[in-house]
Amino acid sequence: MNYTRIEISQDQLSRQSDIMERVADINARLETRPLALVDTYGCQQNEADSEKIRGMLKKMGYEMTRDEYEADVIVINTCAVREHAEQRVLGNVGALSHTKKAKPSQIICLCGCMMQEPGMADRIKNSYRHVRVVFGPHELWRFPEFLLRQLQGGKRIFETSPSDGCVTEGLPSARDSAVKAWLPVMYGCNNFCSYCIVPYVRGRERSRRAEDVLREAEELVRAGYKDITLLGQNVNSYGKDLPDGMDFSDLIAGINAIPGDFLIRFMTSHPKDAGEKLFSTMAKCDKCARHIHLPFQSGSNRVLSAMNRRYTRESYLDLIGMARSHMPDIVITSDVIVGFPGETEEEFEDTLKLVEDVKFDALFTFIFSPRTGTPAAGMPDPFTRMEKQRRFDALVALQNRISEEKHRSYIGSTTRVLIDGEEKEYLTSRTSGGRLVRLRADKSLVGTFQTVRITDSNTWALFGEIV
Ligand code: SAM
Ligand code: SF4
Ligand code: F3S
Numbered sequence: 001m002n003y004t005r006i007e008i009s010q011d012q013l014s015r016q017s018d019i020m021e022r023v024a025d026i027n028a029r030l031e032t033r034p035l036a037l038v039d040t041y042g043c044q045q046n047e048a049d050s051e052k053i054r055g056m057l058k059k060m061g062y063e064m065t066r067d068e069y070e071a072d073v074i075v076i077n078t079c080a081v082r083e084h085a086e087q088r089v090l091g092n093v094g095a096l097s098h099t100k101k102a103k104p105s106q107i108i109c110l111c112g113c114m115m116q117e118p119g120m121a122d123r124i125k126n127s128y129r130h131v132r133v134v135f136g137p138h139e140l141w142r143f144p145e146f147l148l149r150q151l152q153g154g155k156r157i158f159e160t161s162p163s164d165g166c167v168t169e170g171l172p173s174a175r176d177s178a179v180k181a182w183l184p185v186m187y188g189c190n191n192f193c194s195y196c197i198v199p200y201v202r203g204r205e206r207s208r209r210a211e212d213v214l215r216e217a218e219e220l221v222r223a224g225y226k227d228i229t230l231l232g233q234n235v236n237s238y239g240k241d242l243p244d245g246m247d248f249s250d251l252i253a254g255i256n257a258i259p260g261d262f263l264i265r266f267m268t269s270h271p272k273d274a275g276e277k278l279f280s281t282m283a284k285c286d287k288c289a290r291h292i293h294l295p296f297q298s299g300s301n302r303v304l305s306a307m308n309r310r311y312t313r314e315s316y317l318d319l320i321g322m323a324r325s326h327m328p329d330i331v332i333t334s335d336v337i338v339g340f341p342g343e344t345e346e347e348f349e350d351t352l353k354l355v356e357d358v359k360f361d362a363l364f365t366f367i368f369s370p371r372t373g374t375p376a377a378g379m380p381d382p383f384t385r386m387e388k389q390r391r392f393d394a395l396v397a398l399q400n401r402i403s404e405e406k407h408r409s410y411i412g413s414t415t416r417v418l419i420d421g422e423e424k425e426y427l428t429s430r431t432s433g434g435r436l437v438r439l440r441a442d443k444s445l446v447g448t449f450q451t452v453r454i455t456d457s458n459t460w461a462l463f464g465e466i467v
Helices: 010-028 044-059 083-102 120-127 137-151 198-202 210-222 248-256 276-284 301-306 313-326 345-358 385-408
Strands: 035-040 073-078 107-112 131-135 157-159 180-184 227-231 263-267 291-293 331-338 362-367 414-423 426-431 436-439 449-457 462-466
Touching (some): 010 044, 010 137, 035 044, 044 107, 044 137, 044 227, 083 107, 120 131, 120 157, 137 157, 180 210, 248 276, 313 345, 331 345, 345 385, 362 385, 385 449, 414 436, 436 449
Parallel strands (some): 035 073, 073 107, 107 131, 227 263, 436 462
Antiparallel strands (some): 414 449, 449 462
16 A cells, blocks of 8 residues: 655644643633533544543643533544434534534534545535534644634634544643553554445554554553553554564563553454464463454455455454464454345344354444445445344344353352442443453542452443452
8 A cells, every 4th residue: 555654743743832832821811721622422543532632732721621611612523434423423513503602712623533524624614604623633733733723813724634644642641541541553544444434534554653652551551550452443454564573463562561560452453464473462461451352344255345354254253263262261342234235134144143153242233324435335225224223133132142141151250350430339340351340349449450259240241349
């Protein structure tokens, strides 16, 4: 794939840092501290980007709020992966015309994948006139500059020109959790699955340098983070664009060597690139979580080929066998699409059969959503929405039965968990395999590893007590 790596230079970043200081000075002269709200849609990559936006906002003197009426700056970080997500965004952005009316100085910004879609910036320009700033994922590092221009009374900003994307190091990050951290290792995607918009809006695959990833991982461990998730659309491609020959397994091994008690997770792995080296590295690395998220999308070879996934049902099943031979206790989760254009009843049954055969611990199920500009959006699609919904419900019912059975088999066992938060009367925790365990314990234990006995379960969670 023809792509020139673009790294944002130290000079460019210093300019943005200077701007952050200027905005902080402007804000310091106000009587009360200004407030900002960042709302995030989509995947973990967007969550990680939003933490950077919050990091920049905090440096510029903003305090965070959840109230859209009192916010001085609102940033909506959008997702384009399915139509439903887009409609939710547009509905919520439309409703912000009321907050803007109540507080005319409010600066409303839209960013993220949806803004990078052809025609979307124009649609916002013409139909959502209360939105002042629109920028795509490749321009995130320029956010301070956009905000300053607005504070100085500048024109509306639309920065969404097509790009293969860049690598930016050193942006501040205000992380949501003190226990769990996202660590992007690469950006973009080269796979062009025929249904997916991500490669069009996120650009080409580009890896962060290993020394930058390792340095950030060390900082996270030093700061007390206990659960580090390495992020990329296809982490198994990590390093292919770097000169030093380090691949994703080497990166896991490097992070595993950092002293400290913490867990390494990662997502997402593409089945065409996962294999022996990844699984043997996971098995050898004591800090690597016993979990893999390995989306299969369909159990039918014809559909997989039409999706441009570049593996077969058989090779996928071999991969699952390989993972389990290295780590018999590994938790396996997956993504699946129901109702891909032209998927027949028999082909859907192949998907059900694969789910029965593998017995995933959990499944993320989606009904196909046509995305303008992708090949699948132009394929004949004779099945009705009702038919697709019926298949979707059958698949969810099957997976719920499997998840419930799998969870029941944990009852009576003891396992190590990381307590990561609170939810109503429970503390929440995760096993190494990422299973949710609800516990009643003192909240001072959040952020600690504990051994628990599993006492009960349902389809979605386990319940336990500290031993
Ligand atoms: N890069 C990851 C991979 O290849 O597995 C997935 C990233 S995508 C953000 C998450 C999931 O959304 C995909 O695995 C797929 O199941 C689903 N998805 C993507 N495009 C879709 C579409 N057009 N309609 C329905 N589901 C879609
Ligand atoms: Fe989309 Fe496929 Fe890339 Fe995943 S691998 S982001 S599904 S194109
Ligand atoms: Fe959505 Fe962009 Fe992630 S399209 S799923 S936020 S990469």
